Structure formats: structure tokens, C-alpha cells
Amino acid sequence: MEIEFQKKWDELAKKINKRFKDDLDVESILFVIGMQELGQVIDKFTKDQKLEVIHVAVCAILEPFGFYEFEGRDKDAWPHWKMVKELPRLTNDEQEQLLKEGILEYFKNSPFMEQAI
Numbered sequence: 001m002e003i004e005f006q007k008k009w010d011e012l013a014k015k016i017n018k019r020f021k022d023d024l025d026v027e028s029i030l031f032v033i034g035m036q037e038l039g040q041v042i043d044k045f046t047k048d049q050k051l052e053v054i055h056v057a058v059c060a061i062l063e064p065f066g067f068y069e070f071e072g073r074d075k076d077a078w079p080h081w082k083m084v085k086e087l088p089r090l091t092n093d094e095q096e097q098l099l100k101e102g103i104l105e106y107f108k109n110s111p112f113m114e115q116a117i
Contacts, residue, residue, distance in 0.1 A: 009100050009104060012107055016032070016107075020032070029103055030054045030061075031054055033056075033057035033061060034052075034053035034054050034057035034060075037056050037060045038053060038078065038079065052078070056079055058099070058102075060081075061099065061102030062098075064102070064105055065102065067083065067085050068081035068082065068083055
């Protein structure tokens with residue numbers, strides 16, 4: 001199962017890297033997802049806004065696992081989720097694995113990825 005997961009992750013990373021013409025790490029991929037979820041173009045972000053975009057992505061990718069529930073958008077059109085289930089204590093490797101699983105699930109049927117092929 002570990003080998004199959006790694007193959008899927010490598011394939012996804014290859015498509016994303018091809019699409020962006022760069023080697024993106026997990027945090028950068030989360031930023032891309034956050035921007036997609038945000039759905040608006042912002043020319044310049046503060047450091048705090050960049051962290052908020054990544055948080056948006058984390059909520060979006062962990063929602064299908066039952067950790068978050070989408071609440072809606074605020075007056076500035078930023079999406080918001082509420083935590084419905086505590087995240088378990090995880091090691092750094094386990095956290096990265098969970099994030100990668102969420103990212104794979106997020107992009108599974110995404111038209112974004114079809115464009116990257």
C-alpha cells in the first residue's frame with residue numbers, strides 16, 4: 001500500500017510541477033489549493049495572508065476526512081471552516097502523510113489536473 005501511495009503522490013507531484021514549471025513542496029501545493037479555494041486574484045499577500053491561504057487549503061483537504069465543516073464566506077469572500085473533530089497527535093511524518101493523502105483526494109477529479117496533463 002505504501003508503494004502504491006508513493007506512486008500516486010509522485011504522479012501528482014509531477015503533474016503539478018509540470019503545470020507550474022517548478023518543483024513545489026507540500027507547503028507550496030497547499031498554497032496553490034488555498035488560492036484555488038479562495039477563488040480571487042490578489043496581487044500581493046502579507047506573510048499572515050499567505051499563512052491564511054495555506055490554512056484555507058488545510059481545511060479544504062481535511063474536510064472530507066471529517067475534521068472540518070465548511071461554514072461559508074465572509075464579507076471579503078474568504079472561505080471559513082469550523083473544526084468538527086480534533087486532529088490526532090501526529091509526528092511530522094504522519095502529518096505530512098495526512099496532508100499528502102488530502103491533497104491526492106482533493107485533486108482526484110479536479111479539472112485543474114486535467115489541464116496539467
